[in-house]
Amino acid sequence: MNRVTKRTWLMGLFLGILLGGCGLFFFEYLTKGPTWVISPGSPHVYNNGNLGCGTVVDRWGNTLLDLTEGRKYAADAQTRKSTLHWVGDRRGSISAGAVAKYASAMAGYDLVNGVYNSNGLGGVEQLTLSARVQNAALSGMLGRKGTVAVYNYKTGEILCAVTSPTYDPDNVPDIEGDTTGAYTGVYLNRFLQSSYPPGSIYKIVTCAAALDCIPDIESRTFTCNGKYAYGKEAITCESAHGSCDIKRALAVSCNCAFAQIAELVGRKNMQKYVSQFQITERLSFDGVTTSAGKYDISDTGAASFAWSCIGQHTDLVNPCRFMTFMGQIAGGGVAAEPYLVAQVQSGGETTYRAQTSYTDRIMSEALANKMKNYLRNNVEVTYGSWKFPGLTVCGKSGTAELGENQISNAMFAGFCTDEKYPLAFVCVVENGGYGAATCIPILSTVLSECKAVLDSE
C-alpha cells in the first residue's frame, strides 16, 4: 500500500501540467488578449470583414449604420444607398475597411471586461461624411457610374465621396442575375478602388511641369489648326484654336498646343514631375489604400508621348489621389491628407480622434499660386464662374476617350480658394460625355451643399 500511495505523486504531475498550462494561458491572455480581440475575423468586432459592433454616424450625428441589434442601416433609402460603400453590406461583398479599422476602439476593449460595456451598445464612430451632401451627389449622378468626392484640404475631412452604381442594402436587387450591366462593379468603391484615364484634367500636370521647368514658357505662343501631325499619327483638337499662350491653351484645353508644350518639357522631365507630384502613387488613410495610377511612356512614339501628356495613351489616375493633388495646389504645394473617420466614442470616452496629417510638398508655393491663377482663369473664361455661386472655384474638365464606340468619361477636378470653404474635389462620370457639360451641374449642386454644411457648422 505504501508503494501505491507514494506513487500517487504522478497525479501531481498532471495537476502541475494543467495548472501550469492555465497559468501560461493566463499570461498569454494578459499580453496578447488585446491583439486577439481585434484580429481579422474576431466575431465581436467584425461582421463578414466589416464592422460588427457599435453605431456609425455622419458628421452631423445621423445614423448610417446601427450594429447594436443586427445590422440596421439608415432610415431613408437614399442615405443607405449613398453611404453603402463606406459602411459595407450584410454579406461582406463590399469591403468597408476604413470604418472597420476602428472596430477595436468601438468595441471599447479592456482586459477585465473584454468588449462588454454596461450599456451593451458598443461605441459610436463619427465619419467626416455628410449624409446630406452624399445624397445630393448621388442624385446628381442620375444613376450613371462614377464617383464624386469633396474634401477639406486644410483639415483632411472627406465631406463627400459617393460611388455609383450602388443599391439599397435593405432592398437588395438581383445583382448576380442582372444582364443590363447596370450593376457592373457595384461592389467597388470607385473613389478608392478604381483608376480612370484622366483625359484633359491631366493637362494640369503637364502645365505645372512646363511652368516649373521652362523659364520663358509664359511668353511663348503655340499655334493650333486642329491637327498636330507626327508622321502618320496626329494630335487633334475638335476645332482649330489658332494662336494661344499656355494659359489660354489650358483654358480652352487645346490638345495641339499641349503636344507642343510636351515636346518642350520632354520625356525625362515629364516622368520627373509625375513622380514629384505623386500622381500615380497610392494613398492610404484610415487603414485603406487607394489603387495606383499609371504613367508609362517607355517604348512610346512621339505621338503617344504627346497623348500621355494630355491624359490619354495608357494614363490612369485614382480619383482620391487626384482630389488630393487638387488640394495640394490649393494649399500652396502642401495639403492635409484626406480621412474619413473623425472620432470614435466608446463607454463615455473618446477612444479615437482623427488628427490632421499633411502631404509632402510637391511644388513650390509660387508654382502652386500660378496654377491656382490658371485654374481660376479656366472657370472664368471657359466654364463660367456663375455656375458656382458664392464660391471661388478653380478647375479643369476632361473628356477621357475610351476607344471606338464608347462614349468618353466625363471628368472634372478642382478646388475652391475661399478661406471659409477650403474644398478640393473630383468628379468622374463613366461614359458621361463632355467633362464640363456633365460634371459641372453635379459639382454645382454638391459644392453648394458643402458650402451650406460648412456655413451651418
Place this chain on the structure above:
Amino acid sequence: MTMQTLLDMLMQPFVWLGELLAPVAQWLETALGGIPASFSGMDAAYENFYISMVRYACPILAALLLLRCAMPLLTFRREPEIWAWLVMPGGERVPVTHWENVIGRSKSCDVSIALSTVSRNHAVLTRYDDGSWTITDANSKDGTYVNGERVNICALQDGDVISVGGVKLKLKVITRQQEQLQSQLRTRASGPIAGFFNLLLLTVFQVLTMMGFAVHDAVENSVMVLEGFGGIILAQWLLYVFYLVIHRSSFEMETLAFFLCSLGMAAIATVAPKESLKQLIAMLVGVFVYLLVGWSLRNLERAKRVRYLAVAAGLGFLLLTLAIGTEYYGAKNWIIVGGMSLQPSELSKVCFVFAGASTMDRIMNKRNLIAFIVYSVLICGCLAIMNDFGTALIFFCSFLIIAYLRSGSMGTVALAITALGIAGILALRVAPHALNRFATWRHVWDDPFNKGYQQAQALMCIASGGLFGVGPGKGWLRKVFAADSDIVFATISEEWGLLLAMMAVLCLCAFGFFAIRTARVARSSFYSIGACTAAGVLLIQTILNVLGTVDILPFTGVTLPFVSNGGTSMVASWGLLAFVKAADTRQNASFAVKLSRKVRQK
C-alpha cells in the same frame, strides 16, 4: 445488422419511456412558458441591468462554492485507520493501517523488516469487508508460515502467529468496540448543514444563470433552458435528500459535479438549446451510474467480481463500435441506436479503471500484470482502428497511471511505454488529421480562417469576454463547430468570463488533489488505484480540452468532463467520479464506503 436490431430492441424501453414522458414535458412547457413570457416584454435596459449584476454575482457565488466545497477535499485531516497490530517478538506493536499490507525487507513495504532472511516483498496481509484476514505469500524465498505451517494463502484468526524469514509476528485484530470508537473519532466530512448551504448557493447560481437566458432568449428557447436547469436543481436536491436518508453527509464532490453540469447546461443553452433536455437525461443516467458504480465498489468482494464484468464490457463496447459503428469526422466511434448517438468508447474508460484497479495480493502476482498489459494493448488496437486519436491518448495516459501505480519496477513501465509508443506512432500514421493538429499547434494565427479557425475564434472570444463575460446568449462562439463540446471552455469564458471558466478547471483539479491526498488513508489499493486513475482520466481530459482550446497544447477534440455536451461523456464522468468517491474514508462521508456497524445500528 442483427446486432444493430438487438441493440435497437434493448433501447426500445427507453424510447417508450421518452414517449411516456412526452405529455409531462408538454405540460411542463405550458406551465413554465409563463415565466419567460413574462420576461420577454422586458425592456432591453432591464435586461442589461440584470446582466450587469449577474456577471459579477455568478463568479462570486462560484468562488464561494468552490472555496466551501473544495477546501474540505484538500485540507481534511488524514487519520490512518488501524485495523490490527502485529506484535513483534520483543513485544513491539506495529499498527496495520490498511486492508492490504505488504510485509517485506523493502523500505517501501507497509511492514518493513530489515532482515536478510526476509524477501524484499515477502507476503501480503489482507483484511476483508467482513473483518476476516488472510496472508498470501508473494513468491518469497523462504516461504511464509502460519502457526508453524508453511502456507501459500491462509485465513487468519486473531492471535495467529505469522512467521516470515524467521521473524514471528502475532496478529492482534482490533475489537468491535475499538472499531466503533475509531470510526466515531474520525473527522467528520462537512455535515448535512454545510452541504445544505452549499447546495443552496449552487441553486442560487443556477437560478441566476437560468434567468440570464430567460431575459435574453426567445420564449421557446427559454422553456427548454428552464427545463434543463430545473432538472439539474431537482436532481441535486433529490440526491441530497437520498444521502440524508442513508446517513451520508459529504456532498462536496457532488455539488462541484453539479456545478460543472450547470456550466455545461449554460453552454448548451446558448449553442443548442434544443439539446438541453437530452443532456439533462444523460446527467440523470450519469447520476444513476454513479450510484451503481459506487454501490458495486462499496463491497470489495463485490467490486472484484464486478471487475470481470467491467473488463469484458470495456472491450465489448469497443468491439461493438468497430462492428456497427458510424464514422464522424474521420473517427469511427459512434453507434446510432434508436435515434440516439452513443460513444461507447467513453464508457470503456470507466471499465478500464475497473480493469486497472487491483488489490495488493494480485498486484504482487506477475501473471496479473501481464494480463492487464495484454488487455491494454487490445484496447489500444481497437482505438487505432477506430481512428479516435483523442480517446486513444486518454487511454494511453490512464494506462501509464495504472501501470506506474501497480508495477513493482520501472522496467515494466518502460516496456509498456515502448509497446504503447509503437502503437501511438501507428495511430498517428493512420490518422493524418491527428498530425494536422500537431502542425497547427502554436500556429493557429498563421491560418486563422481555416486550419486554426476553431482555436483562433475561441481565443478571440475568450478575450472578448474578458474576466466577467459578455452575458448569456450574447456570445458569437456558438456559431463555431463544437462550441458546446471541444471548445466549450471558450464558450463559457466568452459568455460568463474567464474567471468562471477557470473555476471549472479548479473544480476538476480538486478531484485530482483529493485522490492524491486520500490515497494515503485508503483501505485497499483497489480504491486508491481506482480513485487516482479515475481522477487522472478526468484531469487528462481537462488538460487536453482546455489547453487544446487555448492552443497551449495540440487540439485533440476530447470532451471536458461534466461540461461538454455529450451524453456518453456525461455518464462516463459520473462513473469515474464514483471511484474517487469510493476512496473517501472520512466518517460517514461516502455512500460508496460502508458505515461502521454501530452507526448502522443507529
